[in-house]
Amino acid sequence: MTADSFKVRHVDLAVANSGGHGEPALSIFWWRDLPLGARASLQDELPYGASQLHQLAAEFAAAQLEARGNGLGAPLRATYEGWPKPALSLEAALEAENLVESLEEFAISSSASADDISVVICTRDRGPALADCLRSVAAQRSTPGEIIVVDNSSDGNAKGVCGQFANVRYVHEPQPGLSHARNAGIRASRLNIIAFTDDDVEVHPGWTAEIGRAFADRDVDALTGLVLPARLDTAAQCCFQFTMGGFGTTFVPLTFDRRFFEETRPSGAHVWKIGAGANMAFQRSVFERVGMFDERLGAGAAGCSEDSELWYRLLATGGACLYEPRAVVFHHHRSDWQGLKRQIRAYMKGHVAALVAQYDNFGDRGNIVRIGKQLPVYFLKTFVKALFEGPPGRLAILASEVQGWVAGLQFLLRFGWRKRRIAMRVAAADAKGIAK
Structure with missing residues (x-):
């Protein structure tokens, strides 16, 4: 995406709203109160036509049916490879009877009490x-x-x-x-x-x-x-x-x-x-x-x-x-x-600190592997891609990520900080005061 700003538009597919036109937009698609998906579009890609909206509705309905339908093991379980894909192809979804209508059931707004x-x-x-x-x-x-x-x-x-x-x-x-x-x-x-x-x-x-x-x-x-x-x-x-x-x-x-x-x-x-x-x-x-x-x-x-x-x-x-x-x-x-770069630096620094804490609490070496191997590989791949493909500003954000990673490495050597780790039985005992 090449635009510097996008209008955030909320499109209710239940009423066949086209999503507007006139400027680049991130369209958030809903079926009444049920969020379905999002699409970023440049100005010349808008407005959406009726056939596009129908195709989107079918695609989103297939995903929701797979994740929420009774007897299908819903909700889906996250895996290492990522999030499971809908079993229905787009072609099958477009041909399926009453698939989009199934969204009505999933979109029923909750009336559950929030008293507790x-x-x-x-x-x-x-x-x-x-x-x-x-x-x-x-x-x-x-x-x-x-x-x-x-x-x-x-x-x-x-x-x-x-x-x-x-x-x-x-x-x-x-x-x-x-x-x-x-x-x-x-x-x-x-x-x-x-x-x-x-x-x-x-x-x-x-x-x-x-x-x-x-x-x-x-x-x-x-x-x-x-x-x-x-x-x-x-x-x-x-x-x-x-x-x-x-x-x-x-x-x-x-x-x-x-x-x-x-x-x-x-x-x-x-x-x-x-x-x-x-x-x-x-x-x-x-x-x-x-x-x-x-x-x-x-x-x-x-x-x-x-x-x-x-x-x-x-x-x-x-x-x-x-x-x-x-x-x-x-x-x-x-x-x-400047605010974004500070945020990204803090995110990466805190991520490394959390990995150190998790290693200290449970002894899982995967946390150290991520600090010393996976993150440097990610930085290198991101640098090469940003150098040749962009987008603009990505290298500056990458520099903030690397700065945060370097700042986070200090926690490996701060032994006093690490000694204050959360021991599970001590933490549970300390938390008894919140029981009501």
């Missing part, structure tokens, strides 16, 4: 963004049992914003670090399901209802959901979404379980594929069993990956996480290049 859900939002010096986030949470069709804002600023500047919203509980956690803030939210929460989102996110009106339905229908310990871009107005935002992959683009449910963990373990279990901390939820029992977020990791500490490290512990001890794209949030990506 604590929503935790961690924030730091983002008053206007926090207000937008809280407005979206207040508009949920299933009102959560409680809403907790954890202010991680030094001066408690989010308190005034929280005072503008009814039924929002304010918690000040001055110890810097996202993991400190999330753990403070867990301790403050009272309910059995704890859902997390971020202050640069707006949630879909059905977010809490879909979380409630997923935990009611599936025997899983944790859940992640679909994170869509709110806007793609700048080249930096487009780079993060299209070149770096955003926060994932899978539109069918997947189960991440012990099989996935064991298949990917030799190369460092690929837990970062499970989802994003901007859209995740846990049974309270998870924290009682495996401990809370590692406060050495995350924004304000090592950089990030406190969420994936927790998923690592969960899967390593026999737990399972469901990715359910019906639980949707909209993320505001970094809009400027």
Whole structure:
């Protein structure tokens, strides 16, 4: 894609909307409240014709039927090779009777109660963004049992914003670090399901209802959901979404379980594929069993990956996480290049730190293999491809990734930092205080 900005358009295929025209667009396709897929198109590729929309509907319906249909082992289980492909070919999907109509069943909006859900939002010096986030949470069709804002600023500047919203509980956690803030939210929460989102996110009106339905229908310990871009107005935002992959683009449910963990373990279990901390939820029992977020990791500490490290512990001890794209949030990506490069550097630094922590906790050498072999190979392949094929700005982002990797290597030599690793039995004992 060569455009520096894309209009984010939401197209409901149930009403045969063409998706508009006039400028490059990322079209997010829905069937009523069910997200189906996304396509990026340049100006001369729009608008979509009726036959194109019909073909897209058939393709998406085949994928949803495979993933959600009764008797087909739904939801699909993630594997080392990636996500399973629909068994139906596109030709078969176009010829199948009532295939598109099956979307109506899958698209029924959840009416599940959210009374047992604590929503935790961690924030730091983002008053206007926090207000937008809280407005979206207040508009949920299933009102959560409680809403907790954890202010991680030094001066408690989010308190005034929280005072503008009814039924929002304010918690000040001055110890810097996202993991400190999330753990403070867990301790403050009272309910059995704890859902997390971020202050640069707006949630879909059905977010809490879909979380409630997923935990009611599936025997899983944790859940992640679909994170869509709110806007793609700048080249930096487009780079993060299209070149770096955003926060994932899978539109069918997947189960991440012990099989996935064991298949990917030799190369460092690929837990970062499970989802994003901007859209995740846990049974309270998870924290009682495996401990809370590692406060050495995350924004304000090592950089990030406190969420994936927790998923690592969960899967390593026999737990399972469901990715359910019906639980949707909209993320505001970094809009400027400097902000994006800082973010990518922090992501890679935190990723390496989490790999070190995972090795220390479980002795899985695949984590060290990823640090010392897989990531350098990835850097080299990306450099060669970017040198000859682009896209513009990719080499600068790669430089930030390499800088983050180098910065993360320090954690291999910080023996005092490594001695503070989470011992499973100690973490579980420390977490008893959150049991209600």
